[in-house]
Amino acid sequence: MTKTPVDELLINEPRIDAKPLYEILNMCSRGYKIFRTIYVAVQTGLFDILDEPKTSEEISRELGVNVKLACKICDVLCDLGLLNKVKGAYRNTELSSLYLKRDSLLSQINVIESLNEEFKVWNSLNAALKGKPTPINEELFFEKRVPSLASEMLCGELQRTVRIIAELPEFKRARKLLDLGGGHGLYAIAFTKLNRRLKAYVFDLPRVLKCTRRYIEMFDAERVEVIPGDFFKDDIGAEYDIVFLSYIPGGKNPSLIPKIHSSLKTGGLFINKQVFYHDGEGSKDPLLDIGWNILSFQGMRKADRIYSFKGDVPFEGYIELLKRYFSVIKVVDASQFSRLTTSGAKSPLDPKMIIAKKRS
Ligand SMILES: C[S@@+](CC[C@H](N)C(=O)[O-])C[C@H]1O[C@@H](n2cnc3c(N)ncnc32)[C@H](O)[C@@H]1O
Missing domain, CATH: 1.10.10.10 (Winged helix-like DNA-binding domain superfamily/Winged helix DNA-binding domain)
Structure with missing residues (x-):
């Protein structure tokens, strides 16, 4: 047969x-x-x-x-x-x-809850693929996301970062610091604990600052204030000794450089910690790029790759632009401050921290 x-x-x-x-x-x-x-x-x-x-x-x-x-x-x-x-x-x-x-101060329950929310977002991948990403108001997005970021940062990145900065002679002399897009405000809070004469300001979108105020209270921070606003549109203040940025939209965008320069005293420090892309670098991880493209922000326009926005420039170009206004003191490698992720990344995203000093 x-x-x-x-x-x-x-x-x-x-x-x-x-x-x-x-x-x-x-x-x-x-x-x-x-x-x-x-x-x-x-x-x-x-x-x-x-x-x-x-x-x-x-x-x-x-x-x-x-x-x-x-x-x-x-x-x-x-x-x-x-x-x-x-x-x-x-x-x-x-x-x-x-x-x-x-009830633990180091509880990562916010991180687990945020991951659960992120998984729900992935249910909309099909719509994004068909050209309909889910629009979301960025202020609401960050309001939900910031408590989880705070818990994650407390697992080591925050402490490592502030220790690096506290070693700088300019930090020891500083009296006024701006944590731009500071979210939870934990960096600003930690800086004031390490320098008893420092006053710190956390600048962020109004709704996010509700969370900042909770951390200010929780850590009994005496010299930390909040400034509500949009750093692309509003005045960010003046006469700062240090302007610190960590993982913010705009952190790779040249348009904020002159604004930050004007807000600093001569000799003041601009410290910028971001996930930068290098010249000629493709995707850091296509899986993460997929997640980045499921939600679209209503104001800021995202670019295709994870943590990138329209108008961002690569690391090398950013450094060149920075040099028009600042002397670059050093670039700190990710291995010195960053370790953990829940993003599903295959390998670390390799952020950099640029420390630059304002020229007159
Ligand atoms: C990824 S979080 C980083 C928070 C904190 N700096 C950190 O490293 O953990 C980005 C922060 O930037 C703030 N942000 C985004 N766009 C902003 C804008 N246009 N003006 C002011 N703050 C903004 C968000 O609300 C959020 O707190």
């Missing part, structure tokens, strides 16, 4: 092994399920009650959750190093006790 092509399909394995495809799909499946497990654990407050060891029955009673499922979730979290199991009782590891409890 002759076999038809359909019969062949049932008897002989495919000509090309499906294993590489299944490895990719399995990676997605595992990543998604692990995220949902961590998300639900955080949402139900599991880590909040596990600084003391508890059995699954005790957990179930205290949180009002299904005992069998709670036990499974705890086992997965043990596997991930987020819980320990000793004599049938679960307990936080040092990692989860510090970062996954709601």
Whole structure:
């Protein structure tokens, strides 16, 4: 009896092994399920009650959750190093006790919630692909995003950055600093703790400053004030000893350079930490570029690559323009201040921190 092509399909394995495809799909499946497990654990407050060891029955009673499922979730979290199991009782590891409890100053719950929101945005990829990115008001976007950025920065980048800047003789002498697009204001707050004679101003969009005020209160910051405004349109103040920028739209745009120059005293410092692109550099990571293009801002116009806007210039061109107004003191490499990401990037995005001094 002759076999038809359909019969062949049932008897002989495919000509090309499906294993590489299944490895990719399995990676997605595992990543998604692990995220949902961590998300639900955080949402139900599991880590909040596990600084003391508890059995699954005790957990179930205290949180009002299904005992069998709670036990499974705890086992997965043990596997991930987020819980320990000793004599049938679960307990936080040092990692989860510090970062996954709601009342911890270093809680990363905002980051997990922000990731959950980001995943929802990816449901609109199809619309973006069809030429209809989802429009969003940037002030609302940043208002939601800034608490998560604050938590992320507190994991090391903030402390490393302020330590580098605190070493500069100009910082030790500084009396007035501007944190432009400062968002949470944690940089400004930390700077005032390191220099007792420094007054710092956080300039940001009005709605975002509600969050800044919360951090000012939380850290009992005495010499930090807020200035509401749009740095592209409004006056940013004057007579600063230091203007500091970290990851802001406009940070790679030449139009802000003269404005920042005018706002500084002679000899003042302009410190700019951004994810720059180099001459001839293509995409940093196409997966991240996809995410960047799903939402469109209503005011600022995004460019195609992650963290890029229309009007941005490459690093080399930015430095050349800067030299018309400033002497570049140094460029600090990412390895000195940046380490963590939840962006899904294959490799670090390599931000740079430029430190420049105003010429007369
Ligand atoms: C990515 S966040 C960076 C926050 C903080 N500097 C940091 O590094 O963690 C960008 C900040 O720039 C602010 N921003 C964006 N456009 C702005 C504008 N046109 N005027 C003032 N602030 C703006 C946002 O509200 C947000 O706080």
